[in-house]
Amino acid sequence: MSRAAKPSNLLDTRVIYCGDNLDQLKKLPDACVDLVYIDPPFNSNRNYEVFWGETKEMRSFEDRHESTQAYIDFMQPRCVELARVLKKTGSFYYHCDWHASHYVKVMLDRVLGESNFVNEVIWKRQSAHSDAKQGSKHLGRVHDTLLLYSGGGGFYFKHLYRPYEEDYLKNFYKHVEAKTGRRYRLGDLTAPGGASPSKGNCSAPL
Numbered sequence: 001m002s003r004a005a006k007p008s009n010l011l012d013t014r015v016i017y018c019g020d021n022l023d024q025l026k027k028l029p030d031a032c033v034d035l036v037y038i039d040p041p042f043n044s045n046r047n048y049e050v051f052w053g054e055t056k057e058m059r060s061f062e063d064r065h066e067s068t069q070a071y072i073d074f075m076q077p078r079c080v081e082l083a084r085v086l087k088k089t090g091s092f093y094y095h096c097d098w099h100a101s102h103y104v105k106v107m108l109d110r111v112l113g114e115s116n117f118v119n120e121v122i123w124k125r126q127s128a129h130s131d132a133k134q135g136s137k138h139l140g141r142v143h144d145t146l147l148l149y150s151g152g153g154g155f156y157f158k159h160l161y162r163p164y165e166e167d168y169l170k171n172f173y174k175h176v177e178a179k180t181g182r183r184y185r186l187g188d189l190t191a192p193g194g195a196s197p198s199k200g201n202c203s204a205p206l
Helices: 021-025 068-085 101-116 166-172
Strands: 033-038 046-052 057-063 086-096 117-124 143-150
Touching: 021 068, 033 068, 068 086, 068 101, 086 101, 101 117, 101 143
Parallel strands: 033 086
Antiparallel strands: 046 057, 086 143, 117 143
């Protein structure tokens, strides 16, 4: 008895594809991926060296392009292939920074569809490095950017929550309800701008 044929858009997730991602993506069927997250070079015009794994093997790569347009020309065909393999219900995240984020946004609008743009997520670092003492003429560059697109359908998204830590509860929810033991805090219900009827504010306390 022969096995039933697998649908053509199913992907074997037990396989790791190695090589140029543009070549490997062309081997994948249409609409076979639920989630795309890419953290490509940022067009930073720098060389990078990292020590990898327990063996501390040194790996390096260049993030240098002749121009911003050359960088976009390098990334666009890869994003076209990624859009092809993304399911209609899938999500696409592109991780970048100030070097080219605005140009990447325009490119992704063309590839994935401007109407499928969902959100720009700002990933703030712990602290800024303005390099003022080294003569920089700018404020600190303190964030990366995540551009989120849907595949064109009802993409899946779920908010994740975790319990507050005990110290946080004690500091911000100092009051305890006698009957239930539930913690709460007091808040100011007045709005800024004074007693403006157009803002729903009252001229006298309730």
